[in-house]
Amino acid sequence: METLGTETAFEVLAKAKALEKQGKDIVHLEIGEPDFDTPKNIKEAAVKALHAGYTHYVPAAGIPELRETIAEYISRTRNIDVDPDEVVVTPGAKPIMFFSMLALVNPGEEVMYQNPGFPIYESVINFVGAKPVPIPLKEENDFRLDPNYVEENITDKTKMIVINSPENPTGGVLTKEDLKAVADCIANRDDVFVLSDEVYSRIIYKGKHESIASLPGMKEKTILLDGFSKTYAMTGWRLGYGVMQKELAQKVTQLMINSNSCTCAFVQMAGVEALKGPQDMSARMVSEFQKRREVIVSGLNNIRGITCRKPLGAFYVFPNITGTGMKCRKLSEYLLNSAGVAVLPGTAFGQYGEGYLRLSFANSVQNIQKALNRISGAFKNL
Ligand SMILES: Cc1ncc(COP(=O)(O)O)c(C=O)c1O
16 A cells, blocks of 8 residues: 555645535635536436436446447547447546556556656556656646657566547647657557546547547547536536446456446446537536636736646646745745645645646635735745
8 A cells, every 4th residue: 555646635725625524715726627517418317317217236347238338439439430439438547547557457567657647656656566668748838748758668578658639737738749649659569558538538628639549540549538527517427437448448347346346327328428418518618718718828827837738638737936946846835824725735636746736626716816926925935
C-alpha cells in the first residue's frame, strides 16, 4: 500500500468542508466536476430503467445495448471502426487506468506519462511495481508534450505511454502533429501500448479533439478511455468505458468480474440515452465554461505575481505563481485558510507542477469573481 498514491483534490475538499463546519465561507475551486445538474432526459432514462427491472446483475463488460452505442459513438467521433466486443463499461472511467495497467504492465517495466498530470497515473504505475517516467509539460509549449523527449526516453522496458488531451490540470490540448510524432516513436514497437485519456474530449474551446487511436496502425495499440462524468455532468453516477483490442478487453472484463461484477444496470441505460439523446445541454455547458474561462483568466492576470495562459480544453486554469516567491503548497494553504478559496497546488499533479496552482472554473461566474476578489485581497497581504 505504501506505493499507492492519492488524489489531493479529495483531501483539500475534506479540509475545506471542515472549515465550512466551523462557519467559514469557502469558494470551491478545487474539485473537477461540472456544477451543472445531469440533463433531465438522462435522469428520466435511469428512472425508467429502474421501473423496467434493470436492478440485477448484467454482463461484466456492459449491457450489449450500451456497448453497441459506445462502439457506434467512438467509431463516429474518432473515425475508426470499433466493434462492441472492444468496449468494456466500468464504474467511471478511472478503473480503466487501473485495469489496463494491471493487465499489461509488469514490475520493472516503464510507463511514460505527462507531468503535471492526473495523479492516478503515477499512483497506479508505482502500485504495479513499474517505473514512472514523467514527460515534463512546459508552459512555454502551451503544456503540450515534446515528442522528442518521448523519443529520447523510450527504452526497451517501456510498456505504456499515457497521454491525456485535453489535459487535467493544464488545459493543454495535443495537436494531430503531436499525436503523429508520438505514434512514430512506437511505430516499430508492437509491445508498447498507449493509454489515451479522452474524458475531456468534448470540452474543447478551439478546433477539434484529435485521438491517437484515429491514426493509421494505432487503434490496436491504444486503450481509449472516455466516460460520462464530464460531458454529461454525471460524476456521481459512475459510468465510463475503455475501448481496446478484443483480447485485452477480455482480460479487463476478467478484472471487472474479480472486482465489481458489473457496472450498475440502470445507470448503463441512462448512458445509452446520454449518447443517443439530445446533445444541446452538453454543448450549452461548454459555452458556459468558455465564458467563465475568460473571466478567470483575465482576473488572474490582473493579480500581481500571477500569470495565466488560456487553457484550450477541460475546465481548469494552471496559473504560474512563481512571481509570488512562494511554494505552491504553502500558497494554496494560505489561500484556503486566509482567503477562504480552495485551490490545488500544482505539485498535486506531479513534481513539474511546482510554481503553479490549479483552479477549476466549473463554478458560477459569481463565485469565480468572489474567489478572484479574495485572492487579490490576500495577495496584498503577502
Ligand atoms: C484526466 C481525468 N481522467 C479521468 C478522470 C476520472 O473520470 P471518471 O469520473 O469517469 O472516473 C478524471 C476526473 O477528474 C480526469 O480528470
